[in-house]
Amino acid sequence: MYALGSNSPVAPAYADTKAMTSQLADVSIRFSADPEDMDWLRHDHPYAAVSAPAGIQSTVHMMRDGDTIVTTILLGNATAKTISAAVGDIGITLPLEDRYWDETGDYSIERHCNAHLFCGGTCSWILALRMSGKAPHLGLVLTEGALADYSVSRDFSHYSNDRGCFVLHPEAMEFAPGQTHTISWTIFPCDSREDFLRQAASRSRFIDARWNSYVMFPGETAVLRIRPSFALQPGETVSVNGLPASPDGDGGYLFSYTPDDADALTHDAYRDRVGEHRFIVRAGERTVMTRVFVSTPIDRLIAERVRFIADRQQYRGQDGHLKGAYLPYDNEDGAQYYYAGDDNGGIVNDYNAGRERVGMGLLLVASLRALGDGTLVDGTAQRDSDGLRERLADSLRDYRAFVERELVDTATGEVFNDSPRDNAYRRLYNAPWYAELYVELWKLDGDVEDLRIACRILAWFYEQGSFRFYPIELPILALEHAFDEAGEADLHDEMRDLFVRHARELAGLGLNYPKHEVNYEQSIVAPATSVILQTAALTGDRALLAAGFEQLHVLDQFNGCQPDAHLNEVAIRHWDGFWFGKRKQYGDTFPHYWSGLTGDLFDLAADLMDDGDQSAAYRRRADASRKALLQLFFPDGTASCAYVFPFSVNGERTHFADPMANDQDWALYFILRHRLDAE
Incomplete structure (x- = not known):
């Protein structure tokens, strides 16, 4: 040496x-x-x-x-x-x-x-x-x-x-x-x-400490498995927060944690128990700190969130163009926030009334579907699901009117960046999201015109030369399944040809990713994986399947395996707080809702695998990926666009949930969509 x-x-x-x-x-x-x-x-x-x-x-x-x-x-x-x-x-x-x-x-x-x-x-x-x-x-x-x-x-x-x-x-x-x-x-x-x-x-002298779940609900039990790599000396013990861990009979130790059942708590006491919990594992003189997160029960959380969106984040002010829009919300000021630019030609996209804010609309549509079939129950005893359904239906009616007046030309399929039909900044990401909204609307109301609008949107998207674009949330399988159910064979064939061409273009590019809004990121690799694997599932094309799994392997490298709720199965992203938050702070965002793209793709991969054990492992990871996103939502219906995780960034203290609720509701949409699809 x-x-x-x-x-x-x-x-x-x-x-x-x-x-x-x-x-x-x-x-x-x-x-x-x-x-x-x-x-x-x-x-x-x-x-x-x-x-x-x-x-x-x-x-x-x-x-x-x-x-x-x-x-x-x-x-x-x-x-x-x-x-x-x-x-x-x-x-x-x-x-x-x-x-x-x-x-x-x-x-x-x-x-x-x-x-x-x-x-x-x-x-x-x-x-x-x-x-x-x-x-x-x-x-x-x-x-x-x-x-x-x-x-x-x-x-x-x-x-x-x-x-x-x-x-x-x-x-x-x-x-x-x-x-x-x-x-x-x-x-x-x-x-x-x-x-x-x-x-x-x-x-x-290492302690391998892993929870079987890093995000849980009141009344659930999580188990921490502890394996020191060294022999304990006489008198040394293994403890967690000062409590003894139990030998597992195989050289390791177990510790169980069960947060109080929410039904047994008063409302105020319940709020005190949800959130982040730290556990210090000690084996002799060695230590490891782990974190878990206790979430509001999922039905209650979603019900409170959609109620908050309908009551507090839908615009009902004097601007006729914004009427019905779902807008960002400043939790500190307790007020809606909208800013789209200045008179000097500067455009500010990430606080406008379009783009990623459609996640709120998607969540409300999915919530109405789930309330209608019993998949979701208003989890607050003093409130009734029928009353919530009526409130959400009224809100969604006004939002749809806003979308069709200001953001989507339903005749041509053009999708606009902001109201009033403003495409001064043309952005290809927007179109698939609004196509997905219309697929969800069809699932809710059964009107085949919704599917035709979705097709017009995607036809317009491809007319812009998008076959080498990496779109987030392109609803290939959802749309194709809807065509089959609605008996729309012509639309099925037309869209299938477009999807196959797109998938083959991306497969041909392989790992040579073109630059998008960021040179390279998790949400470039995730769309590549998604478009190729969805099309492989649609067509049975083995070459596309192999190309999709090559993309999945690269996507997997973004996900963490640390024993911490902020990090375990959370994909690396490190700029969203700056673009979407109130604090305008760069830095690792753990979690951020687009991390859920990876979780959904783990599930899709599991559907396409022959290996049962590997498939089960991917399903567990998918569940963990989605549940990690619950850290962005709070019991009172408020939310945060991103958790800026580091201790500090360029000397400015961070490690906080940004106070701006903006685009994070995609996370709850992913969770609820998965539940609905599993029914």
């Missing part, structure tokens, strides 16, 4: 107390068996640079033994007084190559990664999965010290295409005069998520 570099030695007591920043010389991390020779570090940020309060000095060493790399940071108090460092006071940079550009102005999914961070105590870890899904991937496991959180340093000039440099934060620490603390980790290549966890257990 040899040292690659060190600097800024810990100074003796009484030394200058000025804050010091320590970093290694420019280094690379490459693995010998990697045919792409990928450098896992970006070089516009230093590796393992330390920032700390005045008086804390540092030494950084990096040692390599083949493909195993050990980095050790020694932090010491160089003053004559005690220094307390809170979480966030000390930062250590980790500039992984997780971005959608590089210095050439482009990016490569073979030489960039999706980084999954878990800062949860002494057993913290990071798994960086190559974007293409091809091994080797990069694993990092903490071997000394404890991490509590991470921040992000971003270059805003790259907008949504750069996730930024990660900054790791040790747990809160006290430094006596002259005292030192050590943070050390080991980096190694790995083949998969499971291989990473196996190696982490062999390379450190």
